Amino acid sequence: MTDLWRVLALPPLPHEILESLFPDPRMELVTPKERTQEEVARLLPEVDLVIGDWSPSLRLVEPGPRVCFVQQPSVGTDGIDLDAFAAAGVPVANCAGANATSVAEWCLSATLSLLRHTVEADASVRRGEWKQTSMGGRELAGSRVGVVGMGAIGRRTAELFRAFDCDVRYWSRSRRDDAPAEYAELDDLVATSDVVVLVIALGEQTRNLLDATRMMPGALLVNGARGEVVDEPALVAALGSGHLGGAALDVFSVEPLPADSPLRTAPRVLLSPHMAGSSAQAAGRILGQSTANLTRVLDGEPAVDVVNGADPVVRRRLSG
Numbered sequence: 001m002t003d004l005w006r007v008l009a010l011p012p013l014p015h016e017i018l019e020s021l022f023p024d025p026r027m028e029l030v031t032p033k034e035r036t037q038e039e040v041a042r043l044l045p046e047v048d049l050v051i052g053d054w055s056p057s058l059r060l061v062e063p064g065p066r067v068c069f070v071q072q073p074s075v076g077t078d079g080i081d082l083d084a085f086a087a088a089g090v091p092v093a094n095c096a097g098a099n100a101t102s103v104a105e106w107c108l109s110a111t112l113s114l115l116r117h118t119v120e121a122d123a124s125v126r127r128g129e130w131k132q133t134s135m136g137g138r139e140l141a142g143s144r145v146g147v148v149g150m151g152a153i154g155r156r157t158a159e160l161f162r163a164f165d166c167d168v169r170y171w172s173r174s175r176r177d178d179a180p181a182e183y184a185e186l187d188d189l190v191a192t193s194d195v196v197v198l199v200i201a202l203g204e205q206t207r208n209l210l211d212a213t214r215m216m217p218g219a220l221l222v223n224g225a226r227g228e229v230v231d232e233p234a235l236v237a238a239l240g241s242g243h244l245g246g247a248a249l250d251v252f253s254v255e256p257l258p259a260d261s262p263l264r265t266a267p268r269v270l271l272s273p274h275m276a277g278s279s280a281q282a283a284g285r286i287l288g289q290s291t292a293n294l295t296r297v298l299d300g301e302p303a304v305d306v307v308n309g310a311d312p313v314v315r316r317r318l319s320g
Contacts, residue, residue, distance in 0.1 A: 004028040005298060008043050010053035011073060021287060022051065026298050032058070048316060049297065051290065053079060063090045066318040069297050073290045075099055075153075075277065078202060078226070082308035090317075091310035093293055093303045097152035098285040099277035104156035106276035107197050107224045108164075110248035113270055114220050115140055141165040146184070146193030148210070149200030149225065150176045157199055157224075169193070173205060187214070195220045202226035212238035218245040224276045227252035232263070239266045250276040 007027045009018045015031045022029060030047055032039040035058060044050075044064040052060060052072040056079025060070060063085050070085065070092040077094055085092050113119060116137045124131050145161045147154050150172040158168045158181040168181040171189045190196055191214060198221070200206055207228050212221055212235040221244060223230055232253050238244045246268035252261070255274055263269060293303050302312035 005049055006030055006047040007049040007051060007294075008032075008040075008047040008067075009051045010040070010058045011051065012053065012055055012057070018051075022291060022294065024291075024295065024298060027294070049294070051294075052077075054286075055079075060085070063088045068317045069093075069303065069314040071290050071293050071297075071303075073286050076201075076226070077307055086308040086310045089310055091303055091306040091312050091314060092308045093305045093312075094307050095286045095289040096305040096307075098289055099279070099282040100152040100156045102279040102282040103153045103199060103224045103276045104160050106250060106272075107157050107199065107222050107248075108160045110222050110224075110250070110270055110272075111161075111195055111197070111220060112140060114222075114246040114248055114268070119270060140195075143167070143194040144169070144192065145195045145197060146170070146189040147181060148172070148186070148189070148196065148198045148229075150179050150181075151199070151201070153199040153224070155180060157197055161195075161197075166195075172200065190214050191216060193219060195222060198223045198225040198229055200225050200229060202228055212244055212247070215244060217243055220245050221247040223247070223249050223251055225251060227255065236262045236266055239268060244268070246270070248272075250274055 005027050008030050011018065018031060019029050030043060032043060040058050045066055048066060048068055050067055050070045052070055054074040059079040061081050061084065068090055070080065072080065072092065072094045075094055075096060075098060077092060080092055082092055117135045121135055141164055143166050145166045145168045147158050147168060147170040150170050154170060158170060161168050162180060169184040169189055170179055170181045171184055171186045175183050193216065196215060196219060198210060208231045209229050211231050235247060239247060248270040250272045251274050257263065297303055297314045303314060306312045
């Protein structure tokens with residue numbers, strides 16, 4: 001009988017639950033006794049496969065001598081040094097598209113909340129007020145919406161906003177001929193959109209990509225990407241000066257959002273705790289895609305959704 005594949009599981013769940021989620025008898029599941037980087041470093045030389053941490057508080061800096069495959073149970077791979085794993089010939093796969101609808105729906109709902117002052121109206125009624133006409137509000141229909149990023153999430157976002165009769169355009173690092181929106185250069189998109197929606201992956205090219213002070217006066221910024229995509233000091237300045245009509249932020253450059261962050265007290269801001277991709281349906285798809293990919297690897301088939309350019313055919317490097 002082939003030796004068991006030892007699998008290091010890093011999601012923040014009890015060992016028993018992880019075993020029930022990944023029950024393949026060909027795998028021996030290992031979990032860290034303590035959720036520390038030191039414990040991860042200690043265990044990596046003893047395992048063949050890794051199920052990454054979706055939080056991602058436990059990072060994967062290098063694969064060590066034995067790890068031959070990493071399955072990240074999320075779309076984002078921020079906590080993994082993809083280049084280091086590629087250099088070692090170790091493929092890293094994610095769950096592409098699993099939370100596309102979830103994130104896109106959050107972006108749409110956040111936009112509607114900003115336009116109709118939903119949060120402020122709720123607080124006002126709870127205070128005993130009745131500002132039926134004085135709070136104002138705008139319709140989404142007819143707005144020009146700029147979507148930054150045209151992966152699975154960007155595509156779904158464009159489709160949803162188009163269903164609300166919006167004029168949707170997009171920018172991404174490469175043009176997509178089959179995109180459900182027209183392409184526009186980034187500077188033009190940012191300067192002429194009523195709503196700018198960020199759903200682009202974080203990388204060196206996209207860090208501090210958006211300067212909110214360059215947006216159209218009164219426009220809305222909706223960030224469902226990563227906090228570092230936005231120049232946060234410029235965003236705070238644009239909100240404080242009244243240049244922006246509002247912002248909805250699910251992600252931040254530092255998470256959890258620090259207690260002294262000026263975003264906590266900035267006007268016209270909707271904040272949420274990096275939850276746009278969290279839904280029961282998205283979680284089910286992530287589990288299904290992760291399990292299916294691990295099964296492919298154990299069956300000797302190529303992994304899918306490999307994001308670091310390594311050979312998707314997984315080969316043991318060292319046996320225990």
